[in-house]
Amino acid sequence: MHGSGFAINLETDHVILHGSEDESVGVILRGSVVLDCHEHTKIKSVVLKFQGKSKVNWTEGHGSHQRHYKEEKVIIEHAWSFMPHKRKAYHLGEGLYKWDFELPLPGDLPSTIQHDLGQVYYRLKAVAERPAFSMNYTAKRNVLVSRLMLPSSLELNQSVVISNEWIDKLSYNISVPRKVFSCGTPIPISFDLVPIASELTVRSISCSLKEYITLSTHEHSKSEGRVVHHTHDDHFSPALDRWTTTEVLTVPSERDIQSDLYNDLIKIKHKLKFTVSLMNADGHISELRAAIPIIIASLAPEEDANELPAYEDAWKSMPYDPVLVASLIASGDLPASIARALPIGAAANMDANSTGSSTTTSSSASSIDEDVVRGGGGGGPVEPLPWQGFDLSRVPSYSTAIRSARLYSFSGSLPPYESLVLPSATAS
Known part of the structure; x- marks a missing residue:
């Protein structure tokens, strides 16, 4: 920019929605657009636009059977006109010009995500239009939206337990202390296995964290799953009347996993999957398989619940x-x-x-x-x-x-x- 500085300032560019989509009351996005004129400047208009979008883009098939799917939806948008457009330009003297703005954001906005096949993003764009043959001033600012579950949420306070009996073979209890975890946090998984059949032994226990994503357009949808983390434990003593152990699986960093999301175009969910390998008296191998759905949150619930005031x-x-x-x-x-x-x-x-x-x-x-x-x-x-x-x-x-x-x-x-x-x- 020659002779001017143009920028968008925000109280915060990380918006945190507290509670589920039904619980959250939303937040206020506040900031200002600043034009610093170092010399006499002509401006025809100053406008600001906030927009949130969800988009998907993927290809299926090969060669002549290849098809491309793409869709985009506007989640939210709002515009401000600080200096309405007019044919005759405004003449601004040297000095600092500032326009404050605020926007109530609803509590049901989906969180920001960046995936190879789909995105949810929020962006502010300000434009100071200049007369003909003069370059417009433009400023952009991304806004990160995250969701934090309330400390009172049942998913944070209640353990999840799978309890059942494999007839004539094994009774088992598999549990996790809560349903919500965040990136980088450990997930302790407790196993309590009681053999019913004689001479039954546990060979190994495997635990996997799996991510499922579903992408949708108005005419087609695509689903895929991937294992984001895996553990395997084969250190079990034979000839025991009961096996109890706790396996710890750590959620990867946000570079390697997405948080849970649910909107019209993109759905992301996660499950813990378990495989208990058993050896029978005759040497035959049996496998017990189970799964527990969990929520991967973009922010750690315990951090906000225990946070000290400023x-x-x-x-x-x-x-x-x-x-x-x-x-x-x-x-x-x-x-x-x-x-x-x-x-x-x-x-x-x-x-x-x-x-x-x-x-x-x-x-x-x-x-x-x-x-x-x-x-x-x-x-x-x-x-x-x-x-x-x-x-x-x-x-x-x-x-x-x-x-x-x-x-x-x-x-x-x-x-x-x-x-x-x-x-x-x-x-x-």
Whole structure:
């Protein structure tokens, strides 16, 4: 670009949808288009387009019988016109021009995938149209969409068990601790095998993780499966009354496996498959085969379930107790900078304790705020705060909080993370 810079800025280019397609409420995609004019610039229009697409493309057959299948569907699209097109160009002086945008994304969007035979992708494209004989300014930005199951999902909390009896031969239990796993995580598979036939022995146990993909167009579909990981264990002692073991199969990295997906053109699912090889008393080999469907998620459920709040927001997860917080501030366990993050009652006590007087909270506070905190002045008794006499684990009402005229965020130095955990003992 000669004399200008043009870009799309996003709060985040990784959108995470929490919950299943039926549970997720969606997210807001926010960002801005920025045009940095280093000199006088003529622009005819500035537009932005967001589009999500699903597409498949494959070939079947050979030679004269070869057929090509291709289909594309728009999942979502939206357009913004920041400077509407006009015949006469806009004249922009030197400076920075910024247009903010936001778009609610529905919770049922399919996750982003890149496969040799099909893709789901989301992309932003901004164009600043220039007059004739001048090159347009163009900026593109990909948006990654992932889905994270809620910690309350049954698939995360319930084990999956196959329990059955092979008549006159073997009873067995095969189980995995949950149904959802992510890339790079181990899958522990427990086997409990009890022989019924005499002199029956286990020769080996094989475990495979298999991926199935189905591609569809309006006239044809294609399905294929592949083994993405395999384990084999043949270390079993003969002549036992029971065999119990846990085999561990690790999910490959995202370069080698796709996450589960279900939409009109592409469906991806996974199964764990097991083969138990048995030797009978007469030397004949029998095989027990079983399978358990599992879900490969693009994000690890346990990471989000156990995630700590952002450092500067850690205090927000604590029950609000104005008396205890004020005591901690006075003792120096919480810094003065936390005043900006406290409702008005505790903040006022902090101000009074830090200045050694009890006359005013702030020169910018209104007389109404001072009456609420100090009971109207005049040296009389302090009027009870709205939440006194109630359960102190409850936060103040919204109307009470906004009267403080304070921004509820930190600024200044931050305390150590562990100091934000309130002690259980009652403050004196």
